Amino acid sequence: MPSRPLSPHLSVYKFKYTLVSSILNRFTGAALSVGFIVLVAWIFSVANGPQAQAHLQWLLGTPPARVFLAAMVISFCYHLVAGIRHLVWDTGRGLERATSQKSAWFIGILSVLLMLLVFYCIWAAP
Amino acid sequence: MAEFRLPANSRIAKGITHPAPPGARALREVRIYRFNPDSGENPRVDTFSLDTASCGPMVLDALIQLKATVDSSITFRRSCREGICGSCAMNINGVNRLACTTALQELSGDIRIYPLPHMPVVKDLVPDLTNFYAQYAAVKPWLQTRTPAPPDRERLQSKEEQERIDRPAACILCACCSTSCPSYWWNSDRFLGPAALLAAYRWIIDSRDEATGERLDELEDPFRLYRCHTIMNCTDVCPKDLNPARAIAEIKKMLVERQV
Numbered sequence: 006m007p008s009r010p011l012s013p014h015l016s017v018y019k020f021k022y023t024l025v026s027s028i029l030n031r032f033t034g035a036a037l038s039v040g041f042i043v044l045v046a047w048i049f050s051v052a053n054g055p056q057a058q059a060h061l062q063w064l065l066g067t068p069p070a071r072v073f074l075a076a077m078v079i080s081f082c083y084h085l086v087a088g089i090r091h092l093v094w095d096t097g098r099g100l101e102r103a104t105s106q107k108s109a110w111f112i113g114i115l116s117v118l119l120m121l122l123v124f125y126c127i128w129a130a131p
Numbered sequence: 132m133a134e135f136r137l138p139a140n141s142r143i144a145k146g147i148t149h150p151a152p153p154g155a156r157a158l159r160e161v162r163i164y165r166f167n168p169d170s171g172e173n174p175r176v177d178t179f180s181l182d183t184a185s186c187g188p189m190v191l192d193a194l195i196q197l198k199a200t201v202d203s204s205i206t207f208r209r210s211c212r213e214g215i216c217g218s219c220a221m222n223i224n225g226v227n228r229l230a231c232t233t234a235l236q237e238l239s240g241d242i243r244i245y246p247l248p249h250m251p252v253v254k255d256l257v258p259d260l261t262n263f264y265a266q267y268a269a270v271k272p273w274l275q276t277r278t279p280a281p282p283d284r285e286r287l288q289s290k291e292e293q294e295r296i297d298r299p300a301a302c303i304l305c306a307c308c309s310t311s312c313p314s315y316w317w318n319s320d321r322f323l324g325p326a327a328l329l330a331a332y333r334w335i336i337d338s339r340d341e342a343t344g345e346r347l348d349e350l351e352d353p354f355r356l357y358r359c360h361t362i363m364n365c366t367d368v369c370p371k372d373l374n375p376a377r378a379i380a381e382i383k384k385m386l387v388e389r390q391v
Contacts, residue, residue: 009251010141010166010174012222012258014316017245019225023363024313031360094361097384100377105363 022109030087033080040077075124082119086112133317141252146175149201155182160241161193163205166252174252177202181242183235190242191219191230194256206255214370217305221256222248227307227368247310249319263306266323270331270349275342292338299333299378301371302326308365308375314358322358323350325365325375332378335385344389351386359383 018024043065050061064070090112093099099108137143146165151158159181166174179197186196191209198205208218212231219230222245224238235242250258280286309315309324323331328350335346350356356379365375 008140009168009253009259011137012164012246012248012250012252013137013141013143014248014313015135016137017222017225017243018248018311021364021367023367027313027360027362091361094380095383097377097380100361100363100366100374100380102363102366102372102374105366105376 021106022113023105026087026109026112029083030091033084033087036076036080037084040073040080043073043077078123078127079120082123083112083116086116086119140173142173144173144175146177148178149180151180152182152200155180156184157182159183159235161197162241162243163194163197163256164245164252165205165255167204168254186235188234188236189231190223190233190235190238190244193235193242194230194244204255206257208257215303217303217370220247220305220307220310220370221245222310227311229305229307229370232370247306249316250310258306258310260306262319263309263324263326264304266309266327267304267330269323270327270334271342271346272330272334274334274337274340275345276339277341286339288338295336295338296333298373299329299336302329302333302373303371305370307368307370311364311368312359313362313364314360318354318358321354323355325359325379328356328359328382329373329375329378332382335382347382347386347389350382356382356386 047061047065050057065074090099090108093108099105143164146162161179161181162176163179164174165177179201181193181197183193186192189212191212194205194207194209198207207221207230209231210216210218212219214229214232217229220227221230223230223233224240224243227247230244244256246252246256246258250260253259274286276286304326306326308329309319309326312325314322315324331346331350334340335343340346359376359379361376361380363376366373366377369375
């Protein structure tokens, strides 16, 4: 039997909202697992005394680290809202074609609002 | 493991552009994936000019027209031309659907026709569905009973019991759903895919079937069932408006419920 080619998949398939929302959920989840390593490092630094903590605090205040932390906030907000959608799905609700497309938009908008709220709280904090 | 790039023998080479037919009135560009197993060459995408004024309304009509008038070697499966056999499932403008029930008019811009995604290609638009059928067979899609049948009549169902299986049983096994699922793309060797799981669901909820426990046992597996991440492509594309995603969610629920 001749070796059969594999038909194109990602390169031809249309990216619908439902598909994009699922990819974003996977992507933000992966990003958060990196973020949790930083969180663990921060907890370790607290346990290791004021000097270690001040050191890490300085490191997290540098511009690249701030960008990273902002990305973590965005990821967390999206992943949280998308996770709640999954919980609703697990009860067997919201799985119709039209509903799932609407909820894909809904969680997108809701997570952006949540991000804005979190960033507002960060900047407004004394 | 997910392999996002196509293997070397599957990358698409530059194709042939066929000239427009003389005297054509309403031209539309149709690009078709071509692969000839005898040539030893990579697949390519050929460009055709379709005269929609002299062609039927559906994508299948366009394929038949081009095969009859331009290139007789265009290869595709088709039979009923009314959405009940499931033979002409293909990827049309980025979405899996039946060529016979997709109107040319509902597609915007050029028409792009590829075989069902992430499948071994036999020729042109004909994918190898051996694995897909084997997965269907794996869920034992037939009535299993332990008790003897009533001697004087069939195993009867109430109207409500029939209505529960009426929709899931309408599946035509066209493979649009399974081959639209990214989870199935990356794990088709171990994940059963939406079509086979919808069939499994149809027998699990059948009031006459007496192997419900065994059927659920078979599915309780990190890959066979739980590779479904509710991406929703299956329900989105189903040409019969069935809902494999909900069927899978219901199976997951039953697996949890029987433990409490």
